[in-house]
Amino acid sequence: MTQFDIEYDVVVIGSGGSGKSAAYTVASESNLSVAIFEKLPEFGGTSKFAEGQGAAESIEQKERKVPFDLTGEGLPEGAHFPTREEMIQAYLDTSHYRASSEVVNAFVDNSGETIEILRNLGVEYEYVSCYAVGQENELYCFHQPKGGGDAVQAVLQKACEKADVDMFASTPAKELIVEDGKIVGVKVNDADGNELMVGAKAVILATGGFAQSPEKLNKYTNMPWIGDTFQPPIPGLQCTGDGLDLALSVGADVSSTVPLQSGASTPGKMFGAGTTNAGLQPALWVNSKGKRYVNEEVALALMNMGTVYCQLRDGISWTVFDEDYLVFLETEGSALAMGEFLQVNKPIRNARPEIEENFAQGDPTVAKADTIAELAAQMGVNADALQKTVDEYNAAADSGVDPRFHKPAKYIHAIRKAPFYALKMCPVVVCTCGGINVNRDMQVVGYDEEPVCTGNLFAVGNDASGLYGDAYTIDVPGSTNGFAHTSGRIAARKAIEIIKG
Amino acid sequence: MTSIAIFKWAMNPHDERVGSDGQIKWLAERPEVGDDDYAAVQVARDAAPDDELVGLTMASGDTAFAAARGAERTVALQGVDILAQPTEVASALANAVKAMGDVSLVSIGDSAWSPMVPSLLAAQLGWPCILAVDAVRPEGDTLVVTRRFGAGTQDVAVTGPVVLAVAARREEGAKPGMRQVLQARKRPVDTVTASIGDVPTLEAAGLREPTAQASKLFDGADPAAAAAQLVSALQSEGVL
Numbered sequence: 059m060t061q062f063d064i065e066y067d068v069v070v071i072g073s074g075g076s077g078k079s080a081a082y083t084v085a086s087e088s089n090l091s092v093a094i095f096e097k098l099p100e101f102g103g104t105s106k107f108a109e110g111q112g113a114a115e116s117i118e119q120k121e122r123k124v125p126f127d128l129t130g131e132g133l134p135e136g137a138h139f140p141t142r143e144e145m146i147q148a149y150l151d152t153s154h155y156r157a158s159s160e161v162v163n164a165f166v167d168n169s170g171e172t173i174e175i176l177r178n179l180g181v182e183y184e185y186v187s188c189y190a191v192g193q194e195n196e197l198y199c200f201h202q203p204k205g206g207g208d209a210v211q212a213v214l215q216k217a218c219e220k221a222d223v224d225m226f227a228s229t230p231a232k233e234l235i236v237e238d239g240k241i242v243g244v245k246v247n248d249a250d251g252n253e254l255m256v257g258a259k260a261v262i263l264a265t266g267g268f269a270q271s272p273e274k275l276n277k278y279t280n281m282p283w284i285g286d287t288f289q290p291p292i293p294g295l296q297c298t299g300d301g302l303d304l305a306l307s308v309g310a311d312v313s314s315t316v317p318l319q320s321g322a323s324t325p326g327k328m329f330g331a332g333t334t335n336a337g338l339q340p341a342l343w344v345n346s347k348g349k350r351y352v353n354e355e356v357a358l359a360l361m362n363m364g365t366v367y368c369q370l371r372d373g374i375s376w377t378v379f380d381e382d383y384l385v386f387l388e389t390e391g392s393a394l395a396m397g398e399f400l401q402v403n404k405p406i407r408n409a410r411p412e413i414e415e416n417f418a419q420g421d422p423t424v425a426k427a428d429t430i431a432e433l434a435a436q437m438g439v440n441a442d443a444l445q446k447t448v449d450e451y452n453a454a455a456d457s458g459v460d461p462r463f464h465k466p467a468k469y470i471h472a473i474r475k476a477p478f479y480a481l482k483m484c485p486v487v488v489c490t491c492g493g494i495n496v497n498r499d500m501q502v503v504g505y506d507e508e509p510v511c512t513g514n515l516f517a518v519g520n521d522a523s524g525l526y527g528d529a530y531t532i533d534v535p536g537s538t539n540g541f542a543h544t545s546g547r548i549a550a551r552k553a554i555e556i557i558k559g
Numbered sequence: 560m561t562s563i564a565i566f567k568w569a570m571n572p573h574d575e576r577v578g579s580d581g582q583i584k585w586l587a588e589r590p591e592v593g594d595d596d597y598a599a600v601q602v603a604r605d606a607a608p609d610d611e612l613v614g615l616t617m618a619s620g621d622t623a624f625a626a627a628r629g630a631e632r633t634v635a636l637q638g639v640d641i642l643a644q645p646t647e648v649a650s651a652l653a654n655a656v657k658a659m660g661d662v663s664l665v666s667i668g669d670s671a672w673s674p675m676v677p678s679l680l681a682a683q684l685g686w687p688c689i690l691a692v693d694a695v696r697p698e699g700d701t702l703v704v705t706r707r708f709g710a711g712t713q714d715v716a717v718t719g720p721v722v723l724a725v726a727a728r729r730e731e732g733a734k735p736g737m738r739q740v741l742q743a744r745k746r747p748v749d750t751v752t753a754s755i756g757d758v759p760t761l762e763a764a765g766l767r768e769p770t771a772q773a774s775k776l777f778d779g780a781d782p783a784a785a786a787a788q789l790v791s792a793l794q795s796e797g798v799l
């Protein structure tokens with residue numbers, strides 16, 4: 059029998075939205091004891107940076123009746139808040155039925171309650187709409203909280219403190235303790251490096267996936283190069299797949315391919331930077347060979363755009379345009395919307411100053427030249443190939459027909475007026491979406507689809523598989539964040555039920 | 560002799576939410592650890608390394624904060640309304656200090672959350688109070704207190720019991736690890752009912768909306784001039 063330093067009924071590993079939601083549920087809906095262990099010195103995980111939650115038939119949607127018009131130009135015909143059935147179908151259709159119907163239904167059916175709980179705790183919602191205006195089939199299920207993810211996590215943190223959840227920062231979980239085939243606790247290391255044995259009747263893995271582990275990105279996604287080409291959206295995150303390792307150590311089944319929530323930015327810069335804002339536009343995109351490789355209109359469908367960038371084996375793409383197009387961005391504005399970072403048809407004012415400044419500093423991610431040949435030299439791509447690509451592109455601009463990729467004429471701007479610009483772009487892995495297979499109660503299952511360890515091990519949030527197929531190309535904005543909070547609560551309720559018998 | 564470090568005694572105003580409908584909602588329902596609390600414990604320990612160190616709090620829940628930082632025991636005061644007036648909070652704390660007997664020093668965060676309490680506490684005890692304390696060192700029977708003074712610091716020598724209102728300069732460096740916290744939870748905690756004397760209370764005579772800060776746009780046509788204007792504006796606001 060293991061000697062424990064302390065015992066809890068429920069132990070939650072990870073303090074993001076999913077972990078806090080789980081712990082808060084245990085503490086507020088039962089008299090069971092619960093603790094959260096967090097690896098970093100701060101609580102909140104990637105959830106602090108998320109923008110909003112996806113949900114169907116929420117109290118906010120019921121009260122508001124119609125979606126908020128993000129463009130100010132009127133909602134498209136038929137725009138409406140989705141029913142649960144519509145949201146469920148969106149997951150199943152876009153995943154080609156590779157999503158788990160159990161997990162999808164469990165999430166969607168409980169997603170509205172998440173909004174109500176967060177609202178009752180003090181979260182205020184600014185609007186409910188879609189996220190990326192240009193993504194045609196997107197559902198109007200994105201709930202934008204005032205203050206974003208940071209505010210939501212602050213509210214949940216308070217709620218956990220108020221409900222006496224024991225929370226330890228700088229205390230990573232290292233190992234599951236198993237006796238007679240049942241999880242009985244967790245080994246953790248405290249901030250001073252001491253190993254502590256923590257007893258638990260149920261353990262909830264909420265470690266946020268593995269977006270910061272290049273090895274796991276290569277191994278568990280269908281892009282075995284992405285671990286070498288991606289950049290993180292924010293420095294300092296530590297989602298390295300610890301939950302996945304812990305689950306694997308007790309025989310969990312792992313998804314064959316884990317999808318990525320991804321995007322693109324100029325290397326070393328964040329979403330919202332002027333160079334990123336301009337580089338994301340559907341101008342001419344060329345690969346490191348100087349060749350066009352996609353219909354750049356995909357920029358409007360953000361999640362697909364991330365997938366496109368992730369496919370580049372060397373992770374290099376350049377967005378090429380001329381002086382006229384830069385003026386167009388400054389006056390007519392962005393073709394795409396990206397939450398708080400970019401608004402459709404709103405002038406991009408930070409592009410030119412940042413391009414000029416970075417270029418003057420010799421930043422190799424920004425090229426500017428009076429000839430295409432010189433531009434190619436700065437980019438390190440073959441000059442003839444780039445010239446040929448630009449010539450073809452200009453012909454498409456003149457004829458209004460893009461025989462190569464069928465991009466609509468309104469997005470094809472000729473590249474003729476010097477100076478010419480090229481912005482280097484690279485894939486950004488925002489988070490991984492799953493890995494550990496679970497059932498509808500978020501219990502970790504084995505290959506036989508039965509819960510492992512007599513059912514007292516759970517995986518939630520980014521750790522849990524089930525919502526997606528092999529890509530996050532879905533039309534349900536706020537999916538991962540809505541799922542994080544909702545799956546945490548579902549797991550907690552099952553843990554309470556199991557412990558109380 | 561006993562030194563007392565007061566912690567978790569003020570409500571965090573950031574927990575006060577004013578909704579779009581004007582309704583006020585508190586996210587917390589008890590005082591929480593303030594930014595200065597760890598420094599208050601440190602100062603009490605440095606002032607009298609050989610004396611007994613007692614933590615005094617007005618919070619419920621986890622009361623091991625001072626114990627995890629060296630306090631031998633903790634006294635938890637119960638029964639003070641979370642929105643009690645500063646005079647009442649100071650009275651409750653002063654009476655708890657008096658009840659402990661032979662106390663040589665009380666240290667408390669120089670809290671921006673409830674700035675009147677440290678001085679009111681000293682007044683109720685009839686002791687001197689030093690505000691904006693950075694650090695202390697004992698020298699024989701005297702305590703040399705370093706406090707912020709203008710742009711620099713000043714050393715003040717005091718003898719006899721004193722209230723030190725401590726202002727932390729930075730976040731706590733190394734927080735106690737879990738093992739230390741678990742051990743601290745085993746130290747004694749006396750829960751006592753607060754006694755609030757007959758103290759004057761303040762009455763709000765009126766409310767004033769915060770004056771809206773007009774934002775100022777600098778014309779960026781000449782970046783150097785705009786930057787100079789910004790620097791000068793920040794200087795005149797006391798930011799730089």
Ligand SMILES: Cc1cc2nc3c(=O)[nH]c(=O)nc-3n(C[C@H](O)[C@H](O)[C@H](O)COP(=O)(O)OP(=O)(O)OC[C@H]3O[C@@H](n4cnc5c(N)ncnc54)[C@H](O)[C@@H]3O)c2cc1C
Nearest residue numbers: 072074076097103104105108109231266300519520538539
């Ligand atoms: C910049 C950014 C923006 C995003 N925007 C959105 C958005 O708008 N909408 C959306 O749906 N999703 C968004 N996401 C995705 C986001 O990751 C999810 O929405 C969700 O918040 C994940 O919650 P989680 O609890 O699973 O993970 P996290 O919030 O990341 O929490 C996991 C925690 O576990 C900790 N941990 C890891 N290993 C251990 C260990 N061994 N022991 C203890 N603790 C450990 C981590 O340090 C972390 O704090 C965004 C992500 C990022 C990074």
